Amino acid sequence: MKPNLGIADLNLLRVFLAIWDLRSLTAAGDRLGLTQSAVSHALRRLRTLFEDPLFVRTPGGMAPTDAAHHLYPPLAQAFTIINEAVQQLARFEPATAQRVFRISMSDMSEFYFLPPLLALLDREARGIHIEAVNVPVASVSAAMRAGEVDLALGYVPGLDAGCVSQTLFIDEHVCVVRAGHPLRKTKPTREDLMALRYVYASTNATGHRMVEQWLDELHLKREVVLRMPHFVVAPEIVMNTDLAVIFPKSIAQRFNRGKAFRILPLPFVLPPIEIQVHSHTQFAADPGIAWLRETIRGMFYRPAA
Numbered sequence: 001m002k003p004n005l006g007i008a009d010l011n012l013l014r015v016f017l018a019i020w021d022l023r024s025l026t027a028a029g030d031r032l033g034l035t036q037s038a039v040s041h042a043l044r045r046l047r048t049l050f051e052d053p054l055f056v057r058t059p060g061g062m063a064p065t066d067a068a069h070h071l072y073p074p075l076a077q078a079f080t081i082i083n084e085a086v087q088q089l090a091r092f093e094p095a096t097a098q099r100v101f102r103i104s105m106s107d108m109s110e111f112y113f114l115p116p117l118l119a120l121l122d123r124e125a126r127g128i129h130i131e132a133v134n135v136p137v138a139s140v141s142a143a144m145r146a147g148e149v150d151l152a153l154g155y156v157p158g159l160d161a162g163c164v165s166q167t168l169f170i171d172e173h174v175c176v177v178r179a180g181h182p183l184r185k186t187k188p189t190r191e192d193l194m195a196l197r198y199v200y201a202s203t204n205a206t207g208h209r210m211v212e213q214w215l216d217e218l219h220l221k222r223e224v225v226l227r228m229p230h231f232v233v234a235p236e237i238v239m240n241t242d243l244a245v246i247f248p249k250s251i252a253q254r255f256n257r258g259k260a261f262r263i264l265p266l267p268f269v270l271p272p273i274e275i276q277v278h279s280h281t282q283f284a285a286d287p288g289i290a291w292l293r294e295t296i297r298g299m300f301y302r303p304a305a
């Protein structure tokens with residue numbers, strides 16, 4: 001392998017690292033904001049550059065060749081050095097900065113975090129723009145390490161050791177009914193909950209997606225009248241019917257600022273949901289990411305009761 005280093009392109013190397021992490025040209029393109037044809041073109045250039053296939057298609061995805069295995073450690077180290085050098089020279093003044101931050105979050109996290117955060121930025125840092133993205137949990141670590149995502153917000157279990165997580169609060173699930181609902185108990189029993197009829201609102205929030213499994217394991221039988229692929233309209237339906245919905249408490253409280261609902265505790269314990277802000281040690285010296293992370297922590301941190 002005798003690469004022509006004179007034509008090396010950092011963007012090509014970013015493609016290499018993305019394919020390495022994700023083992024998929026499509027997923028690499030999604031991360032980098034490129035079409036699959038653009039990623040394929042970049043891979044062809046890399047193969048020409050290094051005179052090796054680098055990745056070969058298999059039933060399990062794009063498998064790296066021996067040459068790719070040799071290339072990965074120094075390339076990953078080189079990107080770390082470049083990132084650290086840039087970060088050390090960077091300055092960040094929130095009031096005057098012009099920068100886009102990419103934050104991985106679920107739709108529920110968007111609903112909870114973005115309105116207060118954007119209100120603060122509109123007052124104090126109008127040049128800061130936010131791009132909310134939903135990265136699959138299994139890919140969050142690699143996306144932050146590659147600099148494709150600056151922060152992740154919410155319940156994101158199983159991150160790599162290079163990720164730094166700060167707990168904002170511990171969330172729990174509750175049952176939500178309208179304020180005038182016939183069930184007047186403040187602490188319903190299992191039987192009360194099984195007698196209700198439900199809306200099931202889907203979401204891409206990891207913790208909430210696990211509720212169905214947890215309730216099945218507790219043998220809580222529910223009549224689900226409506227299943228929806230999103231959650232935002234569920235409160236409107238609950239407010240105008242005797243249907244109920246199970247939501248994270250933080251989301252229920254945000255919906256209930258007008259006191260149109262009653263928020264009822266569950267008569268059993270579900271696993272707690274640890275809501276955190278996550279960053280990567282690769283960008284520990286980035287003053288902008290540090291400022292945004294601490295701003296979010298200052299706004300949303302709630303000590304455990």
